[in-house]
Amino acid sequence: MHLSSLVGFFSRSRRSKANTQLRARIQKQRRGLFIESLEDRSLLTIVSADNSSDALDELSSQNDLPAYISAQIPVAGPAIATDHSDYAAGATALITGNGFAGGEIVTLQVLHADTTQPAAGDNPWSVTADADGAFSTTWYVDPVDSIGASFVLTATGSNGRLATTTFTDAGGQGIDFTSVNSNGTNGSWSLGWMFQANQSAQVTQLGFYDDLRNGLAESHVVGLYTESGALVASTTVTNADPLVGFFRYHTIGSVSLVPGQRYVVTAVTGSENYTSSPNGFSVDSRISFLSDRFISSAALAFPPNSSNTIGWFGANLRFGATNTTTTVASSLNPSTFGNLVSLTATVGATGLPTGNVQFQIDGSNFGGPVVLSGGAATIATSALSAGNHSVASFFTDPTGSFLSSAGALSQTVNKAPTTTVVSGGTFVYDGNSHGATGSSVTGAVGLNTTASSFTYVGTAGTTYGPTPTPPTNAGSYTVTATYGGDANHLGSSGSASVTIAKASSSTTTQGAGPFTYDGTTHVGGGGSVIGGAV
Numbered sequence: 001m002h003l004s005s006l007v008g009f010f011s012r013s014r015r016s017k018a019n020t021q022l023r024a025r026i027q028k029q030r031r032g033l034f035i036e037s038l039e040d041r042s043l044l045t046i047v048s049a050d051n052s053s054d055a056l057d058e059l060s061s062q063n064d065l066p067a068y069i070s071a072q073i074p075v076a077g078p079a080i081a082t083d084h085s086d087y088a089a090g091a092t093a094l095i096t097g098n099g100f101a102g103g104e105i106v107t108l109q110v111l112h113a114d115t116t117q118p119a120a121g122d123n124p125w126s127v128t129a130d131a132d133g134a135f136s137t138t139w140y141v142d143p144v145d146s147i148g149a150s151f152v153l154t155a156t157g158s159n160g161r162l163a164t165t166t167f168t169d170a171g172g173q174g175i176d177f178t179s180v181n182s183n184g185t186n187g188s189w190s191l192g193w194m195f196q197a198n199q200s201a202q203v204t205q206l207g208f209y210d211d212l213r214n215g216l217a218e219s220h221v222v223g224l225y226t227e228s229g230a231l232v233a234s235t236t237v238t239n240a241d242p243l244v245g246f247f248r249y250h251t252i253g254s255v256s257l258v259p260g261q262r263y264v265v266t267a268v269t270g271s272e273n274y275t276s277s278p279n280g281f282s283v284d285s286r287i288s289f290l291s292d293r294f295i296s297s298a299a300l301a302f303p304p305n306s307s308n309t310i311g312w313f314g315a316n317l318r319f320g321a322t323n324t325t326t327t328v329a330s331s332l333n334p335s336t337f338g339n340l341v342s343l344t345a346t347v348g349a350t351g352l353p354t355g356n357v358q359f360q361i362d363g364s365n366f367g368g369p370v371v372l373s374g375g376a377a378t379i380a381t382s383a384l385s386a387g388n389h390s391v392a393s394f395f396t397d398p399t400g401s402f403l404s405s406a407g408a409l410s411q412t413v414n415k416a417p418t419t420t421v422v423s424g425g426t427f428v429y430d431g432n433s434h435g436a437t438g439s440s441v442t443g444a445v446g447l448n449t450t451a452s453s454f455t456y457v458g459t460a461g462t463t464y465g466p467t468p469t470p471p472t473n474a475g476s477y478t479v480t481a482t483y484g485g486d487a488n489h490l491g492s493s494g495s496a497s498v499t500i501a502k503a504s505s506s507t508t509t510q511g512a513g514p515f516t517y518d519g520t521t522h523v524g525g526g527g528s529v530i531g532g533a534v
Contacts (some may be wrong), residue, residue: 036504058228067532078133078163080108080155083398086168087141088321090204092404094396096147100133105158113150113166120145129157136369138404141169143204143251143320149242172319173207174265175311176245178280183211183273189297191274191309191312192266194227197257200351201286202400204320205255206265207247208237209313211273215239216248220267221300222315223256227262229302247316254320256350257287264293267301267315274314281310286319286401321397324349326357326407328393337386337488338444344378345370345393345407355397362389369396382445386415386488387391415490416444420451422481424496429503435470436496441483443490451481456498474502 078099087093089193100106109124111117120142127135139153146169155163159164174195206222216239233255241248257263276292284291292311293303322512324347331342345357356369357377361384363421370377377393389411396404420441427434439451458464471477477498485491 001028030159038271076155078161080153080165080182082153082165082167082168083396086148087146088169088172088204088319088401089142090403091141091321092396093139093141093167094136095139095153096134096136097127097129098132098134099163099396100129100135100155100161102129102131102133104129104133106135107154107156107158108137110137111151111152111153111154112145116152119149119151123172132342146351173245173247174284174317174319175289175313176280176282176284177278179278180211180246180275181277181279183275185269185271185273187296188267188271189274189312190266190295190297190301190303190316191314192270192293193305193311193313194262194264194266194293194302194306195283195287196262196290197259197287199259199286200322200349201257202254202320202322203233203252203257203317205251205318206233206235206237206267207241207249207316207318208243208267209246209272209274209276209316209336210243210248211246217272218270220270220272220314222250222265222267223300223302225264225266225302227264229304231302232263234300244318249316249318254323256322259351262290264303265315265317266293266300268300269299269314272314274312276309276312278310278313284319301352319401321401321403322349322351322353324353324395324405326393326395326403326405328359328391328407328409330391330409333409334414335384335412336383336444337416338382339413340380340382340385341411341413342380343391343393343411344376344377345395346376347372347395347402347405348375349402353395353397353402355402356394358394358396360390360394361391363394384411384413386413388412415485415488416447418443418447418483418485418489420481420483420492420494422451422454422479422494422496424479424498426501427500428501429472429474431472432502433470433472433476435498436479436481439481439494441492445488447489449483451494452484453482455480455482459497471498471500474500 063118078097080095080097083094097106104127105126107124107126110119112119121140127137129135141372150168151166153165203224206224208220208222210216219236219238221234221236224232226232233252235250235252237248241250292309293308294305294312295301295303326345326347328343328345333338335341343359347353353372353375355372357372358369359366359379367379370379391411392406392408394406418441421439422436423438425437435456436454439447441451455466456464456471456479457466457476458475459478460476462477464471464475464477478495479498480493480495482493483491513522
């Protein structure tokens with residue numbers, strides 16, 4: 001078999017996102033065997049870098065050589081990714097995919113990693129890949145069943161190819177540790193710890209310590225107090241609540257922490273263990289740990305006492321993302337084509353939000369994400385065409401501390417005015433028509449053109465028109481130049497005078513005579529008039 005001349009159809013994988021077919025041939029070179037495209041003479045892939053007779057024999061023995069070669073070309077499969085590996089309950093995950101076929105319908109589903117059951121919410125759902133085989137979509141991390149959960153995200157194309165990734169909802173604990181040195185119990189206590197809020201934050205869950213992480217023997221009341229002892233929130237944690245790290249958590253109505261304010265989280269320990277000697281102790285950046293708190297009580301009570309140790313850990317809390325609202329405003333609405341328009345998105349939240357705003361105009365991204373400054377983000381443009389435009393602003397926080405939100409408005413852009421100037425003139429009748437000697441039309445964004453039509457009408461006793469035909473006869477006329485406008489500019493008109501003066505003439509007479517009186521009338525010999533064209 002003469003391999004250098006063999007031609008077949010092979011799968012394209014290096015030069016296209018899709019696994020399409022192309023006409024190619026095997027080519028033997030010093031470095032080995034190659035597949036060469038017959039479309040553009042480009043080298044697609046190495047079949048074998050081994051020039052030995054064994055490699056040649058292996059190729060020569062194939063009954064379906066094109067299929068064999070296709071199998072040697074690595075085909076890049078589709079891929080999906082989330083913008084974070086871990087999310088707070090109530091956050092929105094941004095999901096992107098690529099490597100699918102253009103226009104392919106992709107079905108996505110989020111499953112619990114431990115039970116393979118579908119997660120709560122809009123699930124499964126479908127998107128359509130763009131012409132390049134890519135897509136983006138979002139999924140709400142529902143607090144109903146996401147707390148402490150690990151998820152598997154699958155994306156299945158209508159062509160049968162599959163991509164997977166994983167993410168969790170496991171972070172956001174007030175305090176955390178990697179292990180403990182000892183546990184203890186000595187009766188019913190309200191044990192807890194004091195902290196100070198470093199920033200605005202939303203407490204969405206209260207938790208209790210599960211020492212062996214194998215279940216709670218009894219239920220525990222957990223409370224969140226202000227420094228002065230006012231109860232802000234409380235709940236009961238049971239064995240049915242999900243485990244995150246060393247704590248089981250129960251969801252509460254969101255509580256907003258005030259920056260600079262001190263709080264105490266505490267729980268009734270009952271007969272179960274607590275710990276005061278954790279390893280790998282860490283504190284969420286949204287708060288600062290201050291001291292332990294305790295009081296001997298069989299019921300939930302504010303613990304005023306402190307031993308200034310690292311803490312008696314029976315209670316904990318988790319943070320969720322802070323709710324936000326996004327509005328977008330225009331500096332000039334309606335505006336006129338060519339005007340500079342500033343669009344400002346303002347993100348409202350408890351505390352000062354951090355994150356980015358992506359602006360869209362008529363459904364397409366306008367520039368890249370803009371970082372919030374003082375809770376606002378602004379873009380400016382003078383390139384909006386005349387008409388109505390939909391403007392949207394999408395806020396996201398890469399840290400997951402603030403929930404995503406969006407705002408929208410309709411921006412009206414009016415057509416820009418134009419100025420039409422026409423030049424007339426003074427002429428002398430010569431038998432030819434005479435009209436405008438020139439015109440110009442100017443307007444916003446560099447418009448510079450000429451009038452599209454002219455109309456002539458007689459004035460000052462001259463009867464003529466209106467007509468687009470320039471006049472010929474002597475008289476007074478007005479020429480009106482008109483510009484009809486375009487998609488972004490209004491029409492306009494301008495006028496000028498056109499005067500055609502009568503042509504000069506000379507008269508010559510010829511006498512006949514002299515005559516002698518004879519009582520009869522004698523007439524001259526004739527005359528002529530010379531002037532302009534007749």
